[in-house]
Amino acid sequence: MGTAGVIDEDGPVLGVIGGGQLGRMLAEAAAPLGVQVVVADPTPDCPAAAVAREQVVGDFEDRGTMAAVALAADVLTYEIELVDPDALLAVAEEAGLPVHPSPEALRITQDKLVEKRFLETAGVPVADFRAVDDAADLEAAFDALGAPLMLKARRGGYDGRGNAPAGSVEEARAAFGDLSGLVAEAFVGFDRELSVIGVRGDGEVATFPAAENRHEAEILRETIAPARADDAVLARAESTARTVLDGLDGRGTFGIELFEVDGEVLVNELAPRPHNSGHYTIEGAVTSQFAQHVRAVLGWPLGSTALRGPAVTANVLGDGPSRRAGLRGAEAVLRTPGASLHWYGKREVRDLRKMGHVTCVPVADEGRDELLATARRLVAALSFS
């Protein structure tokens, strides 16, 4: 659309690197807008494939895969953070296509040390941190920041993989082996984990109200929106997220994770894509984070980020050994008024793999605690077979 203001007869085509659940929900949000989606993913019949117009099967590292997507697309985006930003930029330039968010955002978030420094430069509060590349660095970090420390692999971490608390060099060695390529963060005794979904559009920025997250073993289990925090904390989280967004380039939806500590907020992490903690916006907000990403990437006006009411999302995580399996127990979800099942269509269940989610919204003025209890109960009763 942009300046011409026209949705083509074939719709604009979004080329998406990655075809997991985020790509699938992006395609679900794109369809009503007349926007077509082509995804690249190495797994044949990836979750997004059933909804997207087309899947290019190929590795994310493969420029040919990205070029094939670019050939069919009007604009490029990504839903995973493993993409090589240089390769993506080169492919986009060769095809003469814009890519959003900026590959620079990938460069920042792919390295937790770079990310921390970015956040610090952006002027938002973060936990004190140090780069760690050997035992001496770590000892110095203990001296400066105290023990225990939260140690994070700078690269390749995801859903808590590559994060471990350590009270000593020995514990750190046990968790990481080699001590190079780490970031040590002062341990934060937070009161609450928060996140803000933010959107950078064409000359506009929007944020959804701060949501509250519950992680277990560093994997997101539940999101409660809005967060059950003081209004002042909610406002601080949103304004802090805006400051982060102001420091970024390009357009798109971003997930910004924060800690609430004694009424203040610290920024923890950043994702340059729709975020698991924003899934509640599908039913809970006037515009979903996925529809916002489609709008933003295309340079279209953003939608309202107002909530339609409270909403709670609980993740459906795989358990047990890896296996091909279906979902059991979904009737209870389907029978519960206001509960929405999202099943990502992954062919293989794996332990702690994100298989789907359930979002609960009120049908009779239920509050957040009640919605949370319902979502938790429904997800606990699901199983795989």
Added chain:
Amino acid sequence: MGTAGVIDEDGPVLGVIGGGQLGRMLAEAAAPLGVQVVVADPTPDCPAAAVAREQVVGDFEDRGTMAAVALAADVLTYEIELVDPDALLAVAEEAGLPVHPSPEALRITQDKLVEKRFLETAGVPVADFRAVDDAADLEAAFDALGAPLMLKARRGGYDGRGNAPAGSVEEARAAFGDLSGLVAEAFVGFDRELSVIGVRGDGEVATFPAAENRHEAEILRETIAPARADDAVLARAESTARTVLDGLDGRGTFGIELFEVDGEVLVNELAPRPHNSGHYTIEGAVTSQFAQHVRAVLGWPLGSTALRGPAVTANVLGDGPSRRAGLRGAEAVLRTPGASLHWYGKREVRDLRKMGHVTCVPVADEGRDELLATARRLVAALSFS
């Protein structure tokens, strides 16, 4: 799912005869539930194709086309009323698949005389009617029911095509030529056009609150939900719709059109599929009519039909000569908080063709009149180029 209660690793597959906007929105609603959709449609790249897993390109009359869909599907349904019920039943039986709603519903609604008789037998009030096959029948109808009469072609009518008021045999001849195969209905001076979207599930029936419709030249322009009618009328419309649903077989979403006349309701027409006047349920209800159709056809529990608030839908209709064209002016829709654009991705604009719709929901307690004014203004500003 059914008794086993399992969503397969590949999801159940819904085979849909017809791939227009209803098939597209059905596929949009199926995706979050992990349900895949295969559609049959004669137009390559039909609206549903971009969202469905697969399109079988072929005529609706062609058994081979239906058989190809059946081969890929776990259950068959349809989104157009032109399907031959006998052929559909034969294909379903050969493939050992259920088909919902019952092809019998097609048989009823494909012939307006049969439909009127069905409604009469079901025990709901309808406008007085007569079968007309020649001038003598028509004269008798004028004598019995007065003039003018609403004349309708028994078969092949759609969106008002094949409907015309007539005050005399001459006027009827001018409109229809041959006077055979018509139904004459007493002219109803209605106060309001209403519709109820009803769902027949597996041992359960649900209805959405009655909505109010505004037609022009017999084509639906706007739907206001809930209808701006007295509570007693709303209740009567819903209970009348339930009586109609009780008379039908099989599962699925049905659209039931009614007239409000002096506080009473008359049933006008019936559609055995999701209905244009139910599009507001996508944003306006806890469960959309499309999600309900998916659930119902699969025998899954139905969702809540409660409204999330008022909602108004306005159709985006083509104008001018047939041409390949895009949509202009969508920015205003995208910029309006609470307005949702649905563009069906049809490749050719045709005069009065349904190209898309806009639904408005409140973001700041806007009432139905205000939502209607907004939707009307937004749609009026759209054009094709």
